[in-house]
Amino acid sequence: MSPQSILPTPGITDKLLVDSENMTSATETNTIRLTHGEKYLTSSWYKGSGEIAHKKDGRSFEVSATFTLKAEVKVVEGVFQPANETLANIYNSRGRCVAVIDQTVNELYGEQIRKYFDAHEIPLKMMAFRAWEADKTPETVHHILEFLGKDGCDVSRSEPVLIIGGGVLSDVAGLACALQHRRTPYIMVGTTVVAAIDAGPSPRTCTNGKQFKNSIGAYHPPVLTLVDRSFFRTLGTGHIRNGIAEIIKMAITDDAVLFELLEKYGPRLIETHFATLGEDEELAEIADDIIYRALFSYMKHEGTNMFETYQDRPHAYGHTWSPRFEPAVKMMHGHAVTTGMAFGATLAVKMNWLKPEERDRIIALCQSLGLTVYHPILEDMDVMIEGQKNMRRKRGEGGLWAPVPRGGIGACDYIQEVPPELLEAAVTEHKAVCGNLPNHGAGVEMYLSDLGLK
Secondary structure: OOOHHHHHOOOOOOEEEEEEEEOOOOOOOEEEEEEEEEHOOOOOOOEEEEEEEEEEOOEEEEEEEEEEOOEEEEEOOOOOOOOOHHHHHHHHHHOOEEEEEEEHHHHHHHHHHHHHHHOOOOOOEEEEEEOHHHOOOOOHHHHHHHHHHHOOOOOOOOOOOOEEEEEEHHHHHHHHHHHHHHHOEEEEEEOOOOHHHOOOOOOOEEEOOOOOOOOOOEOOOEEEEEHHHHHHHHHHHHHHHHHHHHHHHHHHHHHHHHHHHHHHHHHHHOOOOOOOOOOOHHHHHHHHHHHHHHHHHHHHHHHHHHOOOOOOOHHHOOOOOOHHHHHHHEEEEEHHHHHHHHHHHHHHHHOOOOOHHHHHHHHHHHOOOOOOOHHHHHHHHHHHHHHHHHHHHHHOOOOOOEEEEEEOOOEEEEEOOOOHHOOOOOOOHHHHHHHHHHHOOOOOOOHHHHOOOO
């Protein structure tokens, strides 16, 4: 059988649109571009196309494929108020809603959520899971899969699962959706600051490994993220503080205006839980603006580089060494990130990428919000160097690619390698810089145990 005889013939099937190009170059290849008909879509959120090129010797071919998805992010008010039809419009046509909810969120908002779906006459199947940092394990992912699978709700691969909770739940439940039918869509309603502006819309779903945070996972973003800051009202102040660290990282690396807003309004946002305590309408508008700017900066880079194909990722600022030292000392994630950010700023000063006064503004902002900028774990060179080795493996063959600010606040660049002698010198300098700070740079409620977590 000749190679030509195995090619699809236009007209014999309506499943594929075929565009065949005969090329008579030295390689003697034929390329066929294939585009699938819209009626065969598995889900309305995902599309794809590709091409196959084979050599005329009939012994080798190459396949190239493109996967396209749309992921929408909306800042909304009263997502579970019956008058808000955003979710009802999605689930009405599907005849039910299958939801995974954080156990604590269920205790606070479960009745309101059930009343919402009752009001719209949509059957709701909702399962609550505890989602502490200690629960960020493969076992939790398997428990969620049992609920979604044949022995539970038997979710279809075109049926969007509703996830309601914080950052841990978004990571593990998102990973479960990635595994269910190899790709099941989901909608994320983040109920913490971290989930709302970082972990929730992120395509990175994951669970922890034994020694390295978030080391097991898959790229699978929610098809829709709904951000409703009214949930922040019932959060502990420590969780507000923890989450605002993820906004700071985008301000430093991408949005100088956002940084100035945080300098001016950050303490009030923490005090009022993003203007959900009290009736300050002006602050509420500012809170929505800050949330939107943080989301836009984050997804501008994260969303358009969905599979981390490239490592010029500003949102990884503060996340180069912290994934190793955070679990070692059981720090809150936001405090570990700000420690990494402050150290990264000092490293940038050491490399003449940043002025000392700009580094000092970064440290001052973090300190004004009660976030940690220095911890003695930085002095453990074995931990720091091991963290770099782990990150090189994670980020590919090109190097460490540690993002740090360069040329002022609101811009960044990427350090390909940090030799041990530079690393140690930067730690020594950062320790000296933070030595005169209150509590030597320690933050408020900086450990998991401070907030009753394990």
